[in-house]
Amino acid sequence: MDSQPSGNPHRARTASTQGRVGRVSRARRTRRSRRSFARMLTERQGERLPRWIDAGRQDDLPSLHSLAAGIDRDRDAVIAGLTLPWSSGVIEGHVNRIKMLKRQMFGRAGFHLLRKRVLLYT
Incomplete structure (x- = not known):
């Protein structure tokens, strides 16, 4: 009986490592987008919103796609809320x-x- 699993163990480790690298890369991109959005909110820079939405759509992050689509439905109101000095x-x-x-x-x-x-x- 052979106690070694079938297949190349190096190949399995490489695939696992590539999967982890992809998840880390996705997490970094998500964090970068989240920080950019937070900066836009805190510094009241609504004019940056269209560029942020376009960048979010081009990136391969489904959570950003849904957020961008939701914001885009009422883009003018969101931009006004980020730029105008009045608050409700x-x-x-x-x-x-x-x-x-x-x-x-x-x-x-x-x-x-x-x-x-x-x-x-x-």
């Missing part, structure tokens, strides 16, 4: 708070008590 953060905070109050009170009380709680916290 305060309004979004109030909406989030009201939704939380509504979830807490679901099935417990009617609209009048919900209205009082919302107005009490304003």
Whole structure:
């Protein structure tokens, strides 16, 4: 009986190593794209978005393809959000708070008590 596995063990190791190298390369490209996108957000550089989307589509990273497609559906609004100085953060905070109050009170009380709680916290 032969205890050695059939095939060339060097070839198997080479294929495994190539697979790891490909995964590392993909991880590096993903990290580079993610950092570039984060820099664009923090420095409010919306004019760079079209180039970033094009680069994401050309790269072989499916997660970037889906993100780029989602952003591209509303490209003008995203660019405006990245470049204009106005923010709707305060309004979004109030909406989030009201939704939380509504979830807490679901099935417990009617609209009048919900209205009082919302107005009490304003």
